[in-house]
Amino acid sequence: MERGEYMIPHDFSYFRPATLDEALDMLSEDGMIPIMGSTDVVVKLRARRLKPKGIVDLKAIEELHNFSFSKENGMVIGAAVTMNELIEDHPEVKENYPVFYQAIKKVGAYQTRNRATVAGNIGNSSPAADSVPPLLTYNAKLKLVSKEGEREVELKDFFTGPGKNILKQGEIIHSIIVPYEGPSIGMYYKLSRIKAVDLSTIGVALTVIDPDGKRDIRIALASVAPTPLRVFEAEDFIRGKELTPEVVEEFAKIVQRNTSPITDSRGTKEYRYEMAYVLPKKILRELGLYKEVS
Amino acid sequence: MVIKFTINGDEMEVDVKPNETLLDVLRNKLFVTGPKEGCGNGECGACTVIYNGKPMNSCLILAPEADGAEIFTVEGLTKDGKLHPIQEAFIEENAFQCGFCTPGFLMSAKALLERNPNPSKEEIVEALSGNLCRCTGYDTIIKAVKKAAEKMGARS
Numbered sequence: 471m472e473r474g475e476y477m478i479p480h481d482f483s484y485f486r487p488a489t490l491d492e493a494l495d496m497l498s499e500d501g502m503i504p505i506m507g508s509t510d511v512v513v514k515l516r517a518r519r520l521k522p523k524g525i526v527d528l529k530a531i532e533e534l535h536n537f538s539f540s541k542e543n544g545m546v547i548g549a550a551v552t553m554n555e556l557i558e559d560h561p562e563v564k565e566n567y568p569v570f571y572q573a574i575k576k577v578g579a580y581q582t583r584n585r586a587t588v589a590g591n592i593g594n595s596s597p598a599a600d601s602v603p604p605l606l607t608y609n610a611k612l613k614l615v616s617k618e619g620e621r622e623v624e625l626k627d628f629f630t631g632p633g634k635n636i637l638k639q640g641e642i643i644h645s646i647i648v649p650y651e652g653p654s655i656g657m658y659y660k661l662s663r664i665k666a667v668d669l670s671t672i673g674v675a676l677t678v679i680d681p682d683g684k685r686d687i688r689i690a691l692a693s694v695a696p697t698p699l700r701v702f703e704a705e706d707f708i709r710g711k712e713l714t715p716e717v718v719e720e721f722a723k724i725v726q727r728n729t730s731p732i733t734d735s736r737g738t739k740e741y742r743y744e745m746a747y748v749l750p751k752k753i754l755r756e757l758g759l760y761k762e763v764s
Numbered sequence: 765m766v767i768k769f770t771i772n773g774d775e776m777e778v779d780v781k782p783n784e785t786l787l788d789v790l791r792n793k794l795f796v797t798g799p800k801e802g803c804g805n806g807e808c809g810a811c812t813v814i815y816n817g818k819p820m821n822s823c824l825i826l827a828p829e830a831d832g833a834e835i836f837t838v839e840g841l842t843k844d845g846k847l848h849p850i851q852e853a854f855i856e857e858n859a860f861q862c863g864f865c866t867p868g869f870l871m872s873a874k875a876l877l878e879r880n881p882n883p884s885k886e887e888i889v890e891a892l893s894g895n896l897c898r899c900t901g902y903d904t905i906i907k908a909v910k911k912a913a914e915k916m917g918a919r920s
Contacts, residue, residue: 477785477804477823484765484782484828505826512785512824513805525782527829554818579894580872582806584818585825666893667807 478515483524490533490644494617496526498640504528506550507585509578510594534644539566544649549589549642553577553601556588566650569677570604573658576673577601579666589643592628595635595697596669602698603675603690604658610648616641629697652680657753660692661745663736669693671737674749678757693736694729694746701728704750713760722750767831771796772840780827787811787822789830790837798838798867802896809895812868813837819875821894838867841874850874853912854905861899868895873909882913 487493496502501523505511508527514520528534534550539562547556553574556563564571577583577591577600591601592612602625610625617640625646628635637643656677662668673692678685687708690700704724711717731742754760768777771794780789787804790796790813802808804823811823814836822835841848850873853859860866869892876883876891883891888909889902897905 477788477801478783480783482782484826486828486831507824508826508829509806509821509824512826515783516804525826527826529829578806579809580891581809581812581819581821581894582824584815584820 478512479518480515480521482522484527485524486527486530488530488532490531490615493526493528493531494615494640494642496524497642498617499524500639502526502640504593504642506587506590507552507582509582509586510590510596528642536645539563539650541650544647547588547646547648549587549644549646551587553583553586553588554580557583566654567604567608567648568654569656569658569675570601570608570648573600573604573660573673573675576658576660576670582667588646592625592646593635593637593643595629595631595633597632597695597697598669598673598693599698600658600660600670600673600692603673603692603700604656604677605646605648606690606698606700607656607675607677607688608648608654609651610646612646613644614641615644620644622647626700631696651686652683654679655681655757657757659749659753661737661749669736672731672742672745672749674746674753676750676753676757678759689725689750691725691729691746694731694742696730699728701725703728713754715760715762718751718754718760721754722747725750765828767828769830769833769835771835772837782826782828784827785823786813786815786825786827786830786835789827790822790835796837796839800864800867802864807896808865809868809872810865812871812895814871814875817875817878819872819894836871836874838870841870848874849915850877850909850912853908853915857904857908857911859900859904859908860897865895865897869897869905873912876909877913877916881917883909885910 503522504526534548536548537551539545588601591599612623614621658675660673661671670693675690677688692698704721708721726747729746731739733739766779799822800810802810806821806824812819813822872892872895888906
């Protein structure tokens, strides 16, 4: 590259409003896009997959940096809170949402997580988004705001396809609301070609709410369908049943049957399909919830 | 647009375009060439700088975002011609061959030792997992960070 050439090939304008109202005004114009950590957006700009007229940087808006947790109101994560802030500064995350904590620790690398936000991960709407499957199992909701007003939607209803979602022009994710339904255990199992800085070939979040009481098992997957996928059918099947090898076998088969993986640079559809059956069983075994008959 | 930031403690004012990255500006406008462009996609860590106290990939930061930031690069490690203990440790442990990745590793290592002066091997591996080295391998780098922690502990 010659000196003076730019890595990002086209021009756009840049704004950093200090208030949400100003930001929403700017974003209501065609061709304007919001950024937070810009870890996905800059990559897309360089690859010419995004050609905005202008970029509205939301990081200076104070209210988007809020984080709160209480057992009554659950966890509220402002759109500007970075993944490392959730991992390092808010012990409530690890304590009350362990599967979500495990998943965000597997996003990118340490440097990425100092910039990347959960709202950005959701807004980017990749089927491989690691933060999403655990949030689906915890019944997360999103507060969306635009100049026209605000609305609350279920995370499960947010995605419409790879990179696609229900956000309208000028509408942003303001915060992520995660109800607290009791103590939970579980695992986010990510298979990728290398341990760090890779997208998931497949990601499986299995969460058990109230493991010593009603033992509500929930499961959601990344990279096996056009959108992150929660498999309610498998949850309904296993609810209240004793975890015998036969029940777990059927549970894993239902999970697998609900996936529709594709082949790409990270793995084949056959491999993903097989892993969608293997991993749910493996996680239940590693959590000590059942033993295979010897 | 004109932005202001500090690099290794020096205040700078520089005219940037929104489609320049911080790495573009550091290397091409300010000739701060410690941070390298490897992949340009946040995967290799060669462009790592310490940004407001935290290691980040400068290739993923738009230049205007850096207005008001405090930026630290490998150029700031050496004081009055004297190498930083982390640099000494990298030399003593032969923790580099071609050296292209080294400024990034030094930044990740410095940020780690600031937040955790006595890291375990696992913590070192995690902190360096965003930095790729294609010739040395990682054993000597991990040893160097461990040694740097000892040197810095002994000096403080």
